[in-house]
Amino acid sequence: PEDFGISGISCYFPKTFVKQNELEKANGIAAGKYTIGLGQTEMAFCSDKEDSVSLALNATQMLLDEYQIDPSSVGFLAVGSETLVDKSKSIMSALMPLFGEDVEMSGADRKHACYGGTQALFDALAWLNWTYAEDHKLAIVVCTDIAVYDEGPARCTGGAGAVALLLSPGAPLVFDRGLQSTIACHSYDFFKPVGSYNCEYPIVAGADSISCYLGFLSNCYKKYKQKSKVKRGQSSLSLADFDAACFHSPFTKLVRKAVAVMVAEDARDGRRVMGEENREEIERLRGSDEPTNLSLISSDALKASEHSWIHLSNPNLEMNRRLGNMYTPSLYVQLVGYLSRLEEERMEREEGKERRILMYSYGSGSIASVFSFTLNEGRTERLKRMVQVSRSIMGRLEERIERTPEEYAETMAQREKFYVQRVPSTPSSLCSPSLHPLFPGSFHLSSIDENNRRHYART
Ligand code: ACO
DSSP: OOOOEEEEEEEEOOSEEEEHHHHHHHTTOOTTIIIIISOOOEEEEOOTTOOHHHHHHHHHHHHHHHTTOOGGGEEEEEEEOSOOSOSSSOHHHHHGGGTOTTOOOEEEEEOBTBTHHHHHHHHHHHHHHHHHHHHOOEEEEEEEEEEOOOSSTTGGGOEEEEEEEEEESSOSEEEOTTOOEEEEOOOOSEEOOOSSOOSSOOEEOHHHHHHHHHHHHHHHHHHHHHHHHHHHOOTTOOGGGOSEEEEOOSSHHHHHHHHHHHHHHHHHTTOOOOOGGGHHHHHHHTTOOOOSOTTSOOHHHHHHTHHHIIIIIGGGOHHHHHHBOOSTHHHHHHHHHHHHTHHHHHHHSOTTOOOEEEEEEEETTTEEEEEEEEEOTTOHHHHHHHHHHHHHHHHHGGGOEEOOHHHHHHHHHHHHHHHHOOSSBOOGGGGOTTTSOOOTTOEEEEEEOTTOOEEEEEO
16 A cells, blocks of 8 residues: 555643743743743643653553554554663563563664654654555554753753554555655754763753754755655645644744744745735745854744744644643644644635645754655544544643642652662652642553562553
């Protein structure tokens, strides 16, 4: 089959969050810096009884339940994460109890900052192409991370969550084969060295990471357009040909800038740009030179890209705005946002227009890709299920519990202590379940034994 792609999606996030405007006050920061300047309203966080494994267990169990997947029908399971709990053992292997004993399964983990989940996705699709005709087995990819930063300007860009994706033929979101454009380079914009640096936090060069993110976007997008011309004869392809554009989102203001970079590039290339109301700015960009520093977004580029931002990107970002940076899942939760709004959008769409979704994945260090999916509306039953599940995930945002900045800071201090604690150890948050609640039925870390083995339980 040619129509391999995403046929199921689930998402787990912690039950507790802190408001960004409260953090501004508590940190003595000018009002608006986190909420308007970075475009974030809330940040999810978890206590020491949740780790990347328990988040992944929750997202995977939800995927199996919501889509009634027979575990024996799955032959590939890969996890993308940069929140390591072990330098050797895969998180994937810790998910195997959900699939039974002694079952045939390929996969293992992929690690590269926020990009690992995308590599796992590409590998899952390659595996399906290679084996499906004979084995008829499905693939699952899980993205799981806890983004925590030391005190300072980056701390407000934390977050946590996990996404699980089911990949199969006959998928409602069909992967556009052969168009994906990937580049890599050696950089130290964000990293987590082993050895003497014994803590959970990354070393981060914020401004460099933003330049890398935008520079790689521009480069990958150019290559994606070249491939569209050579492989599909689409010589005029632009952002205007997409129904949605999803981006890795450390904070949503960076996504706003990413849209401006792409629209400015389309205009300079003489390609179609949406938004009659900003025709003047669009025309001024046509024929203008490419700026050397992409982080300095011109007011023309921001104005010219307003329509694209409002229609293609901003509506899908609610989870990113309210959960924060989840690292590997940050890109894929926008598919949940997109799917949850699908039926109302359908009323407004142009008749007969093909619906495609553009994706940009970035991982510091650095690797990035632009790729895309086409919506296969013929797969109605499965698409309806994905829409229902996405809506219920969005609904769960309202079931979370707000915590104060002080409670958040205490929880971070508790995580720091737990990270270096001697074994055997038990998460201290287990002693205060009302302060650190979990959604009913959630997996959580129950102990680390004297041999450093992690044990999990369900609420
Ligand atoms: N009201 C409204 N806006 C404000 C206010 C205010 N009171 N104060 C500042 N701002 C704006 C600034 O103008 C700026 O906007 P601009 O970039 O559009 O000009 C924005 O808020 C941020 O202000 P900065 O001074 O640039 O912020 P700072 O340097 O303190 O930190 C940073 C921001 C670098 C993003 C930091 O949070 C960080 O290092 N985060 C982690 C790294 C990261 O996420 N990198 C992204 C890619 S890599 C990855 O995903 C991990």
